[in-house]
Amino acid sequence: MKIDILTLFPNMFNNFLTESIIKRAINNKKVTVNIHNIRDYSKDIHKRVDDYPFGGGEGMVLMPQPIFDAVNDLKKEDSYVILMTPQGIKYNQKKAYELSLKQHLIIICGHYEGFDERIRTLADLELSIGDYILTGGELACQVVTDSIIRLIDGVINKESHLNDSFNNNLLDYPVYTKPVDYKGMKVPDILLSGHHENINKWRYEQSLKRTKERRPDLLGED
Numbered sequence: 001m002k003i004d005i006l007t008l009f010p011n012m013f014n015n016f017l018t019e020s021i022i023k024r025a026i027n028n029k030k031v032t033v034n035i036h037n038i039r040d041y042s043k044d045i046h047k048r049v050d051d052y053p054f055g056g057g058e059g060m061v062l063m064p065q066p067i068f069d070a071v072n073d074l075k076k077e078d079s080y081v082i083l084m085t086p087q088g089i090k091y092n093q094k095k096a097y098e099l100s101l102k103q104h105l106i107i108i109c110g111h112y113e114g115f116d117e118r119i120r121t122l123a124d125l126e127l128s129i130g131d132y133i134l135t136g137g138e139l140a141c142q143v144v145t146d147s148i149i150r151l152i153d154g155v156i157n158k159e160s161h162l163n164d165s166f167n168n169n170l171l172d173y174p175v176y177t178k179p180v181d182y183k184g185m186k187v188p189d190i191l192l193s194g195h196h197e198n199i200n201k202w203r204y205e206q207s208l209k210r211t212k213e214r215r216p217d218l219l220g221e222d
């Protein structure tokens with residue numbers, strides 16, 4: 001998979017791309033991530049990328065020209081263009097799975113007051129990571145990119161994400177590691193039994209119980 005990200009703040013991606021599982025996925029050529037500075041595409045003599053909103057009002061608005069040119073330059077037949085915006089559909093694990101199957105993603109990060117309305121016409125999908133406002137799309141884009149990359153074949157052990165919360169509309173079961181007894185809090189006996197069938201049954205029951213208690217909406221029960 002290839003991911004092209006358009007941003008006014010490329011440095012915000014430095015640590016994100018050079019640590020942990022994302023770094024490994026890039027080094028192992030499971031994914032290529034390119035960060036593009038929107039400003040580099042500006043045809044303005046002063047490299048301006050934003051201006052005041054027509055009709056007045058607060059904040060600066062990203063102009064269409066640099067973003068249209070960037071997307072047109074990067075876009076291929078199999079590209080899928082995502083616009084990060086709090087007004088988009090709300091992101092979830094199902095969408096992460098869908099997007100992890102795409103060949104090429106182009107993700108546009110807004111900033112300031114937002115972007116010129118005409119930029120919307122470039123997007124195959126408008127995506128929000130939740131009902132709150134960030135200063136820019138960079139963190140939102142990192143949330144989306146991270147959750148997609150870990151689902152790409154060969155990035156992490158498949159077993160590991162099949163049991164993650166939200167698969168089969170369930171939250172993950174509780175997990176424990178050493179020591180067996182920590183300050184009187186003990187690991188459930190079943191997990192020490194070595195009986196895998198019973199352990200799997202217990203885990204499923206725990207997942208169901210947790211989901212009912214914490215997220216009944218996932219089971220259609222709220």
Ligand SMILES: C[S@@+](CC[C@H](N)C(=O)[O-])C[C@H]1O[C@@H](n2cnc3c(N)ncnc32)[C@H](O)[C@@H]1O
Nearest residue numbers: 084085086110111113128129133134136137140
């Ligand atoms: C300050 S916000 C602009 C919000 C805009 N005035 C509105 O109310 O829709 C600047 C940029 O941050 C990004 N952004 C902010 N919150 C977001 C969210 N919850 N999900 C995705 N992107 C977000 C978008 O790219 C947005 O264009």
